[in-house]
Amino acid sequence: MGxxxxxxxxxxxxxxxIKDYPWLRxxxxxxxxxxxxxxxxxxxxxxVGPRDGLQNEKEIVPTRVKVELIDRLSATGxxxxxxxxxxxxxxxxxxxxxxxxxxGIQKAPHVRYPVLTPNMxxxxxxxxxxxxxxxxxxxxSESFSRRNINCSxxxxxxxxEEVINAAKExxxxxxxxxxxxxxxxxEECIEPSKVAEVAKRLYExxxxxxxxxxxxxxxxxxxxxxxxxxxxxxxxxxxxxxHCHDTYGQALPNILVALQMxxxxxxxxxxxxxxxxxxxxxTGNISTEDVLYMLHGMGIQTGVNLDKVIESGDFICNxxxxxxxxxxxxxxxxxxx
Amino acid sequence: MAVAVxxxxxxxxxxxxxxxxxxxGSVVQVxxxxxxxxxxxxxxxxxxxVGPRDGLQNEKTVVPTETKINLINMLSESGxxxxxxxxxxxxxxxxxxxxxxxxxxxxxKKPGVSYPVLTPNLxxxxxAVKAGASEVAIFGAASELFSKKNINCxxxxxxxxxxDVMKAAKEAAVPVRGYISCVVGCPxxxxxxPEKVAYVAKRLYSxxxxxxxxxxxxxxxxxxxxxxxxxxxxxxxxxxxxxxHCHDTYGQALANILVALQMxxxxxxxxxxxxxxxxxxxxxSGNVATEDVVYMLHGLGIQTGVDLQKLMxxxxxxxxxxxxxxxxxxxxxxxxx
Numbered sequence: 001m002g003x004x005x006x007x008x009x010x011x012x013x014x015x016x017x018i019k020d021y022p023w024l025r026x027x028x029x030x031x032x033x034x035x036x037x038x039x040x041x042x043x044x045x046x047x048v049g050p051r052d053g054l055q056n057e058k059e060i061v062p063t064r065v066k067v068e069l070i071d072r073l074s075a076t077g078x079x080x081x082x083x084x085x086x087x088x089x090x091x092x093x094x095x096x097x098x099x100x101x102x103x104g105i106q107k108a109p110h111v112r113y114p115v116l117t118p119n120m121x122x123x124x125x126x127x128x129x130x131x132x133x134x135x136x137x138x139x140x141s142e143s144f145s146r147r148n149i150n151c152s153x154x155x156x157x158x159x160x161e162e163v164i165n166a167a168k169e170x171x172x173x174x175x176x177x178x179x180x181x182x183x184x185x186x187e188e189c190i191e192p193s194k195v196a197e198v199a200k201r202l203y204e205x206x207x208x209x210x211x212x213x214x215x216x217x218x219x220x221x222x223x224x225x226x227x228x229x230x231x232x233x234x235x236x237x238x239x240x241x242x243h244c245h246d247t248y249g250q251a252l253p254n255i256l257v258a259l260q261m262x263x264x265x266x267x268x269x270x271x272x273x274x275x276x277x278x279x280x281x282x283t284g285n286i287s288t289e290d291v292l293y294m295l296h297g298m299g300i301q302t303g304v305n306l307d308k309v310i311e312s313g314d315f316i317c318n319x320x321x322x323x324x325x326x327x328x329x330x331x332x333x334x335x336x337x
Numbered sequence: 338m339a340v341a342v343x344x345x346x347x348x349x350x351x352x353x354x355x356x357x358x359x360x361x362g363s364v365v366q367v368x369x370x371x372x373x374x375x376x377x378x379x380x381x382x383x384x385x386x387v388g389p390r391d392g393l394q395n396e397k398t399v400v401p402t403e404t405k406i407n408l409i410n411m412l413s414e415s416g417x418x419x420x421x422x423x424x425x426x427x428x429x430x431x432x433x434x435x436x437x438x439x440x441x442x443x444x445x446k447k448p449g450v451s452y453p454v455l456t457p458n459l460x461x462x463x464x465a466v467k468a469g470a471s472e473v474a475i476f477g478a479a480s481e482l483f484s485k486k487n488i489n490c491x492x493x494x495x496x497x498x499x500x501d502v503m504k505a506a507k508e509a510a511v512p513v514r515g516y517i518s519c520v521v522g523c524p525x526x527x528x529x530x531p532e533k534v535a536y537v538a539k540r541l542y543s544x545x546x547x548x549x550x551x552x553x554x555x556x557x558x559x560x561x562x563x564x565x566x567x568x569x570x571x572x573x574x575x576x577x578x579x580x581x582h583c584h585d586t587y588g589q590a591l592a593n594i595l596v597a598l599q600m601x602x603x604x605x606x607x608x609x610x611x612x613x614x615x616x617x618x619x620x621x622s623g624n625v626a627t628e629d630v631v632y633m634l635h636g637l638g639i640q641t642g643v644d645l646q647k648l649m650x651x652x653x654x655x656x657x658x659x660x661x662x663x664x665x666x667x668x669x670x671x672x673x674x
Contacts, residue, residue: 037599217670219636220632220633220635220636220637221372221595221633221636221637222371222372222373222636222637222638223636224372225371225372225375226371226372246666247666247670248629248632248666248667248670249591249626249629249632249633249665249666249667250591250629250632250633250636252588252589252591252592253591253592253594253595253633255592256560256592256595256596257372257595276670282666282669282670283666283669287588290587290588290589293559293587293588293589294559294560294588294589294592296559297558297559297560297561297562297589298559298560298561299561326588327585327586327587327588327622328587328588330622331556331586331587331615
């Protein structure tokens with residue numbers, strides 16, 4: 001501790017000790033280590049309202065309304081808008097007009113319009129319609145996979161491999177989704193290692209981005225952290241996206257934790273379109289407006305104009321005859337001061 | 338020695354405190370670090386239930402005394418440690434709280450649970466003590482315009498008015514909680530300077546308030562502004578004496594609460610069923626729902642002592658009585674599964 005006079009000085013004065021050993025502040029946790037919390041400077045929003053959102057709405061939306069919604073969203077600054085799904089109309093009647101929608105929209109030059117393609121048939125139809133980016137869906141839950149697409153996770157991966165290889169030949173980028181990343185309506189608990197396994201497989205097959213979905217919205221910042229920590233051992237964080245559902249009101253804190261861990265891609269749906277098929281009447285997707293409000297408030301850039309998204313949300317809610325699920329949109333339109 | 342004293346004072350050696358391992362510089366292999374360990378989240382969080390007062394005060398329907406008493410009794414059974422019971426304010430100004438004495442005398446006070454009441458002045462304080470109150474709360478604002486419009490005096494004048502109450506409370510050994518409204522935004526002034534909030538917090542704390550609750554009155558805060566404000570305030574008031582009172586008008590409450598926890602705050606105000614709207618955005622939501630907060634905290638491994646099911650029962654009861662839907666997403670999801 002130095003010579004005696006210095007020792008005495010340090011014994012008697014905390015301030016003097018800190019002056020001579022500045023690193024002590026951090027050791028004593030007096031420095032606000034939290035202020036060093038790094039967030040991404042830019043977050044890419046992947047707008048899933050027109051596909052994931054509308055797919056979960058009860059009312060069948062006319063094609064022209066879908067097209068107008070997508071055109072409005074294209075003018076908000078969003079760079080990725082999931083347009084439709086090339087799935088059999090027998091299973092998803094809402095998406096029966098996939099070709100008409102895709103061919104009807106005005107494709108803005110700075111925007112990408114990925115479409116879902118669950119199998120080779122869907123992929124071929126998508127390419128014929130002019131799609132230049134596709135997405136495939138995996139699940140971290142065996143039960144969910146069997147109930148939803150009538151096959152095991154392994155079988156679904158084999159199907160997707162075929163699609164991804166065909167996409168690679170045409171240089172069409174593929175986005176991968178992993179559903180039930182934080183919980184499943186049928187299984188008690190989803191192991192982070194299973195999520196990591198599926199994510200890694202999709203990544204190694206050739207998906208450029210993997211979106212991890214909290215399909216039933218049961219995740220909390222705790223389970224989000226644990227899951228991401230495990231997945232990040234196998235897949236680089238810059239490849240990951242989070243797709244949080246707000247069924248239990250946890251979406252924004254879950255997204256916040258993901259950002260703290262380095263994730264910089266967030267899926268959301270304008271006006272919080274799309275309910276939760278496993279809790280009738282409850283909300284599903286987190287609303288794009290609420291995500292933007294949070295990100296902009298944190299100084300994170302998105303390139304998206306919040307007011308224009310709110311207007312797009314107003315449009316689709318009027319067309320659907322329902323209220324917006326976005327709290328920001330609700331507050332803005334009810335503001336009395 | 339001065340350092341050692343500081344260490345002991347800060348209680349850094351408390352077991353389970355995640356960062357202590359990092360602080361001592363030893364390499365501790367933590368197999369799966371939880372979010373709580375990495376970010377030093379508190380082990381326990383005290384929930385201050387403001388539904389019966391702040392919540393009901395902002396509801397249009399005047400609630401019968403018996404209903405209020407039943408609500409408070411049900412909340413007492415749910416394990417909440419603090420339940421703000423009523424407000425000793427003039428019934429002329431707040432008709433909802435006109436039955437303050439009957440409520441205070443009618444509730445079954447559970448041992449170990451505090452039932453603070455609002456006391457805007459000495460007269461209210463005296464009436465409160467007479468009715469059996471053993472804890473009171475006073476209110477300040479961080480915005481001059483808000484103070485002027487709400488209680489027709491400056492912030493400084495409002496604090497001086499409480500001098501009488503503080504003196505009387507000290508003599509009667511009654512603890513006093515301080516509230517500050519508009520800590521991140523004001524409906525009249527817009528953005529509120531963190532230094533102003535810090536000043537008011539310091540005043541309340543040095544006047545004798547054992548705890549200062551920082552209220553985002555219009556819910557405009559985001560993790561960005563929340564962090565900035567808490568950094569300024571925690572320079573003047575120990576973080577252990579701070580609480581956050583977040584409104585969910587823009588959907589940001591849980592994310593804001595999460596950053597507050599990450600900064601060391603361990604007291605959170607919330608309202609069962611999200612009772613209480615926003616007077617500045619008619620029809621928009623106000624208080625964050627206790628159910629949603631408890632869900633997040635339990636998911637983080639943080640103890641609250643609250644039984645979520647019993648809490649939801651209390652929420653269901655008051656919503657039936659008010660003939661309105663709950664604002665809690667957790668309650669909505671669970672009852673619709």
